[in-house]
Amino acid sequence: MVTAADVLRDLVGIPSASAVSNVPVIAYAERLLQGRGWHTRRMAYAGADGIEKANLIAVPEQHQGGLPQVGLAFVCHTDTVPYRNEWTEALNLKETGGVLHGCGACDVKGSLACLLTAIAETDAADLRRPVALVLTADEEIGCIGTTRLLAEDTIRPRYAVVCEPTSLRPATAGKGYGLARMKVTGREAHSAFPGKGVSAVFVAAEVLRAIETWERDDAGMRNALFEPPRTTYNVGLVQGGTAKNIIPGGCVMTVEWRPLPEEDAAEGGRRLEALACEIEARNEGCTIEVEALRADVGFARKAGAELGPMLAGMLGRPECGISFGSEATRFARVAEEVVVIGPGDMQTAHSDRECVPAVQLAEWTECVKKLLHGIQD
Numbered sequence: 001m002v003t004a005a006d007v008l009r010d011l012v013g014i015p016s017a018s019a020v021s022n023v024p025v026i027a028y029a030e031r032l033l034q035g036r037g038w039h040t041r042r043m044a045y046a047g048a049d050g051i052e053k054a055n056l057i058a059v060p061e062q063h064q065g066g067l068p069q070v071g072l073a074f075v076c077h078t079d080t081v082p083y084r085n086e087w088t089e090a091l092n093l094k095e096t097g098g099v100l101h102g103c104g105a106c107d108v109k110g111s112l113a114c115l116l117t118a119i120a121e122t123d124a125a126d127l128r129r130p131v132a133l134v135l136t137a138d139e140e141i142g143c144i145g146t147t148r149l150l151a152e153d154t155i156r157p158r159y160a161v162v163c164e165p166t167s168l169r170p171a172t173a174g175k176g177y178g179l180a181r182m183k184v185t186g187r188e189a190h191s192a193f194p195g196k197g198v199s200a201v202f203v204a205a206e207v208l209r210a211i212e213t214w215e216r217d218d219a220g221m222r223n224a225l226f227e228p229p230r231t232t233y234n235v236g237l238v239q240g241g242t243a244k245n246i247i248p249g250g251c252v253m254t255v256e257w258r259p260l261p262e263e264d265a266a267e268g269g270r271r272l273e274a275l276a277c278e279i280e281a282r283n284e285g286c287t288i289e290v291e292a293l294r295a296d297v298g299f300a301r302k303a304g305a306e307l308g309p310m311l312a313g314m315l316g317r318p319e320c321g322i323s324f325g326s327e328a329t330r331f332a333r334v335a336e337e338v339v340v341i342g343p344g345d346m347q348t349a350h351s352d353r354e355c356v357p358a359v360q361l362a363e364w365t366e367c368v369k370k371l372l373h374g375i376q377d
Contacts, residue, residue: 075331146331162328203279272290
């Protein structure tokens with residue numbers, strides 16, 4: 001009998017980092033789905049770099065006329081982040097002590113392996129209520145596939161199970177995501193005569209220290225579902241200066257924040273603008289521009305929610321919140337209820353430590369089989 005671990009071994013062996021096409025993964029899924037009585041619809045598009053990408057919607061053949069509405073949709077992205085060249089076994093799934101290691105093992109091919117295995121072990125003709133499998137492209141670079149899919153109104157689920165590694169804890173809330181670029185402009189001069197210039201890097205350091213203070217601040221709103229239980233800030237990129245002996249005239253920083261779902265996602269950008277004005281005022285000859293790039297709201301458990309508590313009971317694990325981004329924020333706009341869940345722990349993902357416990361694969365496969373048979377409306 002083919003297990004989820006067997007399917008995962010195949011999936012890990014298919015390169016699908018966002019920089020390459022995900023079509024081979026989609027084709028693998030199509031072959032299995034079509035052989036088990038599911039109707040598939042592939043929606044191809046060209047990425048910004050011209051590489052072919054594809055989303056896929058699959059439903060049992062007897063329910064294809066009901067699209068775009070379905071009771072329950074399992075949503076799973078098919079791309080991974082890139083891996084370092086030094087990780088020579090990235091595409092070769094290895095098992096050590098009941099734990100499977102490989103690129104995408106938990107984020108998120110472990111979940112996809114469970115979905116495909118559960119479908120393969122279920123007679124599609126027995127599924128009375130409308131259910132769908134939704135496979136997407138380019139999640140790791142901004143949920144591009146999902147955004148396209150929902151803009152085309154191709155799927156409208158009542159409930160959405162979004163696959164991400166949560167150690168099988170049902171995540172019924174998720175933080176939002178904010179992103180901004182800050183450009184500090186000073187005045188170049190020979191480094192031997194610092195009084196003739198204004199260092200954009202020194203001014204940027206003031207900005208960095210202020211944001212570091214925000215990040216360490218224990219005041220403000222809290223939500224115990226999350227770890228950490230507050231809005232967080234990060235400066236991921238800093239680029240400035242032209243040469244070692246020139247007072248730097250420019251410095252650019254990329255700032256992100258992850259707001260609690262009950263907070264205004266754009267508030268982080270407004271705080272940066274206020275900070276820019278404050279620091280400009282005490283640094284004559286300097287300007288600071290703030291370019292808001294993203295302000296995505298999070299998602300939260302709604303009153304009367306059913307799916308999250310049901311999954312918590314089925315799996316014997318408490319509900320939680322997730323601090324990382326996912327497609328749930330998009331699906332929360334169209335679905336009554338969204339839950340993020342899957343085998344593995346995100347803390348191992350995006351690294352050569354990525355892994356998933358085999359026991360969680362088996363557990364989630366059985367849970368998916370139960371969901372396929374009921375609780376879709």
